Amino acid sequence: MDWDIVIGIETHIQLKTKSKQFSGASTAYGNEPNSQACLVSLAYPGLLPVLNHESVNCAIKLGLAINAKIARRSIFARKNYFYPDLPKGYQISQMELPIVGPGYLSINANEKKKDVRILRAHLEEDAGKSSHGVSQGKTGIDLNRAGTPLLEIVTEPDMNSAEEAVAYAKKLHELVQWIGICDGNMQEGSFRCDVNVSVKKKGTEVLGTRREIKNLNSFKFIKQAVDYEVNWQIETLEDGGKIDQATILFNPETGETKAMRSKEEANDYRYFPDPDLLPLLVTEEQIDEIKKLMPKLPDEMQESFKKELGLSEYDASEIASDSEVTKYFLALVDSKVNPKLSANWILGNLYSRLNEEEININQSPIDSQRLAELIKRIEDSTISNNAAKKVFDFIWDKSSITVDQAIDELGLKQISDSGEIDILVDQVLKNNQLMVEEYRSGKDKAFNALVGQVMKASKGKANPSQVSELLKQKISK
Amino acid sequence: MTIRKKDIEKIAHLARINISQEESQKLENKLVGIMSLIDKMQTVDTANIEPMSHALDISQPLRKDEVTESDLRKNILPLAPETEEYLFIVPQVIE
Numbered sequence: 001m002d003w004d005i006v007i008g009i010e011t012h013i014q015l016k017t018k019s020k021q022f023s024g025a026s027t028a029y030g031n032e033p034n035s036q037a038c039l040v041s042l043a044y045p046g047l048l049p050v051l052n053h054e055s056v057n058c059a060i061k062l063g064l065a066i067n068a069k070i071a072r073r074s075i076f077a078r079k080n081y082f083y084p085d086l087p088k089g090y091q092i093s094q095m096e097l098p099i100v101g102p103g104y105l106s107i108n109a110n111e112k113k114k115d116v117r118i119l120r121a122h123l124e125e126d127a128g129k130s131s132h133g134v135s136q137g138k139t140g141i142d143l144n145r146a147g148t149p150l151l152e153i154v155t156e157p158d159m160n161s162a163e164e165a166v167a168y169a170k171k172l173h174e175l176v177q178w179i180g181i182c183d184g185n186m187q188e189g190s191f192r193c194d195v196n197v198s199v200k201k202k203g204t205e206v207l208g209t210r211r212e213i214k215n216l217n218s219f220k221f222i223k224q225a226v227d228y229e230v231n232w233q234i235e236t237l238e239d240g241g242k243i244d245q246a247t248i249l250f251n252p253e254t255g256e257t258k259a260m261r262s263k264e265e266a267n268d269y270r271y272f273p274d275p276d277l278l279p280l281l282v283t284e285e286q287i288d289e290i291k292k293l294m295p296k297l298p299d300e301m302q303e304s305f306k307k308e309l310g311l312s313e314y315d316a317s318e319i320a321s322d323s324e325v326t327k328y329f330l331a332l333v334d335s336k337v338n339p340k341l342s343a344n345w346i347l348g349n350l351y352s353r354l355n356e357e358e359i360n361i362n363q364s365p366i367d368s369q370r371l372a373e374l375i376k377r378i379e380d381s382t383i384s385n386n387a388a389k390k391v392f393d394f395i396w397d398k399s400s401i402t403v404d405q406a407i408d409e410l411g412l413k414q415i416s417d418s419g420e421i422d423i424l425v426d427q428v429l430k431n432n433q434l435m436v437e438e439y440r441s442g443k444d445k446a447f448n449a450l451v452g453q454v455m456k457a458s459k460g461k462a463n464p465s466q467v468s469e470l471l472k473q474k475i476s477k
Numbered sequence: 478m479t480i481r482k483k484d485i486e487k488i489a490h491l492a493r494i495n496i497s498q499e500e501s502q503k504l505e506n507k508l509v510g511i512m513s514l515i516d517k518m519q520t521v522d523t524a525n526i527e528p529m530s531h532a533l534d535i536s537q538p539l540r541k542d543e544v545t546e547s548d549l550r551k552n553i554l555p556l557a558p559e560t561e562e563y564l565f566i567v568p569q570v571i572e
Contacts, residue, residue: 017542024545033563034554038546042553054542075530082493084567097530132569140564268491273530281536 002202003234006210007165007195007226008157011172012150013182014126014190015058020147021125022049022092027148029188037143041128043087048276051076051123055149058181059099059123060282060290062151065179065297066118068103070287076123076277079269084141085128093152095271098122099280100153105175106299108317109167116168117156124150151181157196157207162226166219169193170321173219178298178323186217193217197226198243199233208233209243213250213257225250229257301326309339318347324361331368337375345375349392365396373403381463387412414463418470421454421462425470428453436475447471478516480508 020027023040040047063070074097078090100121107114128146132139153172159165173191176182183190193216198208211233213225228250233243246259296304298320305316319329325346332342346361350371354364366374374395378388391406398406407413415421429436432453438446447468454467485504489496496504550563559566 019540019542019544019546024540024543026544026546034550034565035548035563036546037553038549050540051537052542053539056539080491084565084570096528130570131564134561134564134566137569138559138561139567139569140561141567142564270491275531278531278533278535278537 001238003199003230003237004202004204005160005162005226005230006157006198006200006207007159007161008210009155009159009165009168009196010194011153011169012126012192012194013153013176015055015149015151015181016183017052017054017058017149019052021052021055021123021149022147025147029185031144033140033142034144037128037146041087041143041146043089049092049274051277051280052149055123055151056099056280056282057290058149059121059151060287061179061181061294062121062153062176063100063103064287064291064294065175066100066103066105066121068118068121069101070282071097071099071101072282072284073097074099074122074280074282076274076280077271078274079124079271081269083127083130084139085130085143085146087128087143087146091125091127092274092277093124093271094122096273099282105168105171107164107167107171109161109164114158114164116158116164119154119156121151121153124152126150157198157210162223162230165195165226166223169219169222174298174321174323179295189217191217193222195222195226197229197233199230199237208237209245211243211246211248211257211259213248214260216250221250221252224252224255225257228255232257298323298326305339305343309333311339311343315340315343315347319343322361328361328364328368332372332375335369335372335376337372338379341375341378342371345371349389353392353396365399366392370395370403377403377407381414383407383412383414384460384464387414387460411461413461415458415461418466421458421466421470424454424457424462425467425474428457429471429474439475478512480505480512 014027017027019025020038020041023038025038025041026036028036040049060070062068074094076092077095079093079095080090082089098120102120103118104115105118107116126145126148128141128143130139130141134140155168159168173184173186176191177184185191195213195216196210197213198210200206200208211229213229216222216225229248236243244259248257248259250257302316302320305311305320306313311319319325329339329342329346332346333339350361350364350366354361371392374388374391377383377391378385383391387407387410390410390412391403394410395401395403395406401409428450432450435446435450435453439450450471451464451468454471455462455464458467482501482505485496485501485508489501554560554563554565557565
C-alpha cells in the first residue's frame with residue numbers, strides 16, 4: 001500500500017538578546033549554575049515581568065522575513081504545568097493573538113520549490129535545566145536558562161518527506177541567523193525542532209494520528225528520526241495496529257524513536273491570559289523602523305546575484321544559502337574581481353579545502369582579500385587557472401607570504417613574452433608535421449593536441465589563448 | 478455546564494492542591510454556583526465585541542535589553558533545603 005507522509009515542525013529559537021525575556025538577568029551560555037538566576041527567574045512572589053523590547057523587535061524581524069502578518073495587538077498567556085525547572089508553575093507564552101501571524105517560507109527539496117506555510121510565531125520563555133542523577137536519586141536545577149527569550153515558529157503540516165523537513169529546518173536556521181535574531185548554535189540549544197509526523201493512505205484527505213518527536217537539535221537527527229518514525233508508523237498500520245498520539249524522543253545512539261512515559265493529564269495546560277502582562281501593542285511606525293534595518297533576504301540576494309552579477313541559478317543559491325559565504329563573496333566582488341570567477345573559486349577550491357579541514361568560511365586562512373589578489377593574477381594572465389590552484393594550496397597555511405611571492409617562488413608566471421612563445425611554437429610545429437597535416441585536412445582535434453604540446457614545452461607557463469592564436473596564424477600561413 | 482466531584486479532583490491534582498472530602502463538597506457547591514453565573518453570562522451576544530484580555534486598556538511597557546541583575550547566589554542558595562555545586566537539589570524527576 002502507498003502512504004502519504006505529513007510533517008509539521010515547531011521550532012524554538014533562542015533570541016539573540018543580552019538579557020532575559022522578562023527580567024534584566026544575563027542570558028549568557030555556560031556560566032556557573034544559578035549565577036544568572038535573578039528573583040524573577042526564581043519566581044519570587046510579588047515580582048512583575050517586564051517584556052524585553054529587543055525580543056519584540058526580533059519577532060517583528062522574523063515576521064517581515066516570512067511575509068507574515070504582524071499583530072498590532074498581541075497578548076501573553078500562562079501555560080500551567082509543574083516541573084522543578086519551572087519555579088513559577090507556568091511558562092509565559094502566547095496562545096490567542098500571537099505576535100506573528102500566518103506567513104510562509106520557500107524551500108527547495110528534491111529539486112522542487114515549495115512554499116511551507118507558517119501558521120504563527122509567538123514569544124515565550126525558556127525553562128531552567130535539570131541534571132538528573134547528580135547524586136543517587138537527586139536532580140540538580142540550574143535556573144540560568146530560565147526566562148531566556150524564545151520565539152516558537154509553527155508550520156502548517158505542509159512537508160511530505162524527511163528531505164523537505166530538513167530543507168525547511170535548514171532554510172529557517174539560515175534565515176534567523178541572516179536577520180540576526182538567533183546565533184543558530186544547535187549544540188547549545190539555540191535552535192531546536194519538534195517534528196510532528198503522521199501518515200495516511202495515499203490520496204485520502206483525513207490526516208492520520210500524529211506523534212511529536214521532541215527536541216531535535218541537528219539536521220542529521222531530523223532526517224534519521226523522521227525516516228525511522230515513518231517506517232514505524234507504516235509498519236504498525238499495515239500490521240493492523242493503531243497509532244496513539246504521543247510525545248516521543250529520538251535516541252541518536254540507536255537511531256530509534258520511542259514514546260515518553262505518557263504523563264497523566266498531559267497537555268492540560270489550562271492556558272489563560274497572564275494578568276501580570278498588559279496587551280502588547282505594535283505600531284506601524286515601529287514596524288517601518290525595523291523594515292529599514294532589515295538586510296536583503298537570502299532569496300532576494302540570490303535573485304540579484306543572478307540578475308546583476310550573472311551567476312548561474314546553482315551558484316547563486318549556493319552562495320546565498322549562507323550569510324558568511326555571501327559576505328566573503330561580496331568582498332571579492334567589491335575588490336573588482338569577476339563575480340563568476342569568484343563564485344567558482346569559493347564553491348570549488350575554497351569549499352573543498354574548508355570541508356577537508358572541517359572549518360567555516362570565516363575561519364578560512366585565506367581571507368577574501370587574499371583570494372581576490374590570487375584571482376586577479378588569473379584575470380591579468382600572470383598565471384593560468386591551474387597554476388592558481390597550486391598557488392592556492394601553497395599559500396593556504398603560509399599567511400606571511402604574498403600571492404606574488406608565491407607565484408615567483410613556485411615559478412608559475414605565465415610566459416607572455418611573444419618572442420619566447422614564438423620559439424616554442426616553431427619547435428612544436430617542426431616536430432609534429434603529421435599533426436599539422438591532420439589539422440589542415442579537417443581534424444580539429446589535432447589542433448588541441450598541438451596547443452597541448454606547446455603548453456607542455458612551456459611547462460604549463462604559456463598563456464593558452466596566446467598559444468592558440470599564434471598557432472593559428474602560423475599554420476594558416 | 479456543571480461541575481462534578483471528579484472535575485474538582487482533577488483540577489486540584491493539576492494545581493497540586495490537597496483537598497479533603499469535606500472541602501471538596503464545599504467547593505463543589507460554590508463552583509456549581511459560579512458555573513451557573515458563567516452560563517448566564519454566556520447568553521449575552523458578544524459577536525461584535527472585541528475580547529478583553531486585561532482590565533487595563535493600555536499598552537505594555539517595554540524594558541531596554543540591558544543586563545541589570547547580578548549574581549545572587551550568596552543570598553539565595555542558603556534558602557534552599559539542599560544545594561550541591563551551586564545547583565538546587567530536588568528529588569529525582571525522571572521523564
